[in-house]
Amino acid sequence: MNNIALARAFFEIADLMELNGENPFRANAYRRAGRAIEMLPEDVEEIFERGEIRKVPGIGAALAEKVGEWLSTNEIQYLEELRQQVPPGVVEMTKIAGVGPKLARRFYAELGITTIDELEKACRKRKIRTLRGMGARTEWNIIRGIQALRERGNQIPLGVALPVAREIQAHLELLPQVKQVDLAGDLRRRREMLDKLDLVVTGIDPEEILSLLPGLAEVEEIIAKNADSIRLRLKSGPELEIVAAAPESYWWTLWKATGSSEHVAQVLALAEERGLAVVGKKGLEPTASLVEVLGEAELYQLLGLPFIPPEIREGEGELTAARQGLLPQLVELSDIRGDLHCHSRWSDGVMTLEELAQAAAAKGYEYVAVCDHSQSLTVANGLSVERLRAQHRDIQEVNEKLDNIQLLSGIEVDILTDGSLDLPDSILAERDVVVASIHSGFRQDVEQLTMRVMKAMENPHVDIIGHPTGRLLGRRDPYAIDMERVIEMAAKTGTALEINASPDRLDLNDVNAQAAKEAGVKIVINTDAHSQPELDNMHLGLSVARRAWLTKDNVVNTWSLKEVKEYLSRK
DNA sequence: GCCGTTTTCGGCCCGACTGTTTTCAGTCG
Structure with missing residues (x-):
């Protein structure tokens, strides 16, 4: 579906127009159209091909043309122009609670502030209060807002992360050499906010994954790469880590990468306690014998436990409950x-x-x-x-x-x-x-x-x-x-x-x-x-x-x- | 920029709250 990406482009246009001090009703027209597109029950491209795009409420002649432009070039010239006019840091400022487009624009226009860091410095140096209509209270609120923003870091909500990760997964699955790809880590456990998207893959190595960029994802920077994994920062904020596993140890890698670290440690301790960890071949890591198990379900079974669903593998009592036969049958x-x-x-x-x-x-x-x-x-x-x-x-x-x-x-x-x-x-x-x-x-x-x-x-x-x-x-x-x-x-x-x-x-x-x-x-x-x-x-x-x-x-x-x-x- | 019409212009969702003012502008939901 193109809908979400196109809607996002329209939202960005609306934000940038507001920052430029353009007619707010014009800006809002883009926002309304974006919402309408986001809520369409089918792909916007199909509607456009049928020639029915003008029937979507909120889309008139000008926006219909921009939809067409985006569908054919994956770009909107008007958006590119707007991006040139406003530094990205000024856009960022509107994420601070209490700072909207009007204030961000004034900070930029009247004090030449182009980043959140500069804004914070200006607050601390009591420069904001020199502007008409601003006082000490405003400075204090902005500093507090910036702190709150920093505490959130680069985390993104589950509902945003899942589609991103699934798209990368789908891309990898299409490659003939790739045998299997799964979500892992916090994502597989469905934590509500994520700072890292984890995937486990088999059939492809990190070098090859690198060569597939940027078709795979919008990458900001490559953080680290070694023989069996690669870590990137995505443009949308969070990190992406892809771990490459050998086919015979795929499930084992996936299980370890699903975590949490507490859950993994507790399971391994239990394995050791049961004497299972030392059954393996001499000279191998104690845990290596578990690799000979066929999968996650067999691992838990081997330990005398029912299958523990990924969502509750937090190391917060699920093992004890499982051992006592008190693990609930989770709703599906x-x-x-x-x-x-x-x-x-x-x-x-x-x-x-x-x-x-x-x-x-x-x-x-x-x-x-x-x-x-x-x-x-x-x-x-x-x-x-x-x-x-x-x-x-x-x-x-x-x-x-x-x-x-x-x-x-x-x-x-x-x-x-x-x-x-x-x-x-x-x-x-x-x-x-x-x-x-x-x-x-x-x-x-x-x-x-x-x-x-x-x-x-x-x-x-x-x-x-x-x-x-x-x-x-x-x-x-x-x-x-x-x-x-x-x-x-x-x-x-x-x-x-x-x-x-x-x-x-x-x-x-x-x-x-x-x-x-x-x-x-x-x-x-x-x-x-x-x-x-x-x-x-x-x-x-x-x-x-x-x-x-x-x-x-x-x-x-x-x-x-x-x-x-x-x-x-x-x- | 869209839309509807009292149809080619004029209105567009609007009220509470805040911080700054002393009459208002901006943000937020």
Whole structure:
């Protein structure tokens, strides 16, 4: 699919236009078009070939031409020109919280600052306050913002890393000499943020991989290379390490590279304890005999253990649990029978209700809940009581028409700053599913935020708390909320907590989801999809659930429609 | 730059919050 790359080019144009102080509405047109392309259910090239690109909302004559230019040359001249006009460091500055395009541009234009380092120095030398409208507070906030940015380092979210790694994997798989390629390391264990993408490959050596660059990946620099591995830094930030293994020891290399180091050490210690490590040929490393085992499953079997899935190989008690026969049967993607939080055109989604239902049916689901935003979220075209009633009629019509899926009527109701809900109880009572979420007042203190969510859970109509900590991976920290108390209240009131599978969120995270499970709280894995492609993000939420040791029973949307309906009506 | 029309121009999503001001500009969701 070309869609993501093209959308990214349009987003970059929009950012650069804003930095250049161009008409913000023009810039926004690029951003809107980028979003539209990102959400297309098919490859933009096919639509373009059919001559239907102008039918995509937000794409007119000028942008249609740029789509064509990009498809034929893989470049947009206008973007190249913009890149010449603004130093990359100035673009970087807008990543600092509190610094937008206007400020970055002023720092550049009025003080000649072209990098984040220079900006920090200017703050410390009290130069920013010489600008009109800036004071000591501004300088302090910028320094704090820069520190927060540095702490995040070059990590990228799982949802961004996976497609990058899979593309490289697909490239390698196409080579005739390559026998096998797998994801390894933090990526295979599905950690939420990654600073290194690991791959293991057999049939090709590092020298040959080097010769395939740059067709393989966008490489910033080569960090290291030796006989059996190569490390690069990708332009998108993270490192990439490819380990080349001999065919006969492929699985062994993959197993070691999957880690974590604690898990590997614990397994090897157990092997030694069982006397297995010394069975091998004389003079070899103690662990070498294990190479004679055929694969990962056999390795664990040899040690008297069930297979330990990669997601929980953290060295945090999984071996002990396995030895005691207490390893849970982790929930699988194929267990998922529905999605209980999706948006439609009624608020800020792009699908009609029927399109949403059909898309969910195509995924083999039994049910899907439309949970559009409520009235106070005006930016997202939130629904009033009247519009919600009208939507309900629309839902009934779709359900009468389709017999392979049940469209549930839901709502994502805002938890207002005082903890009350954005819609009256009477209308919430009419809905099948009520997701309550916070979208405002992020800066309240821990007491206020915790009380808001706890109050919402006390409402008998609230079934699920949506994205409970409000974080955006790599961009915004969770708001101050006491999850311990939230989980306690969820258990007490029988409210489910959401694992929001959006690649930007993954909220709850694995730690909180595990704590919820232990407190007896049910989890729902929702995609929060606003478009058809986003329904496919379910696997990301699932990886969080697996890392949290969740089973099918813990996850509401693995249950049948009947069971889900019973659950939703019992509170 | 798009779009719809009271159709070739004028509006485009908008309100809360912050830090600086003393009436506002910029950021953020």
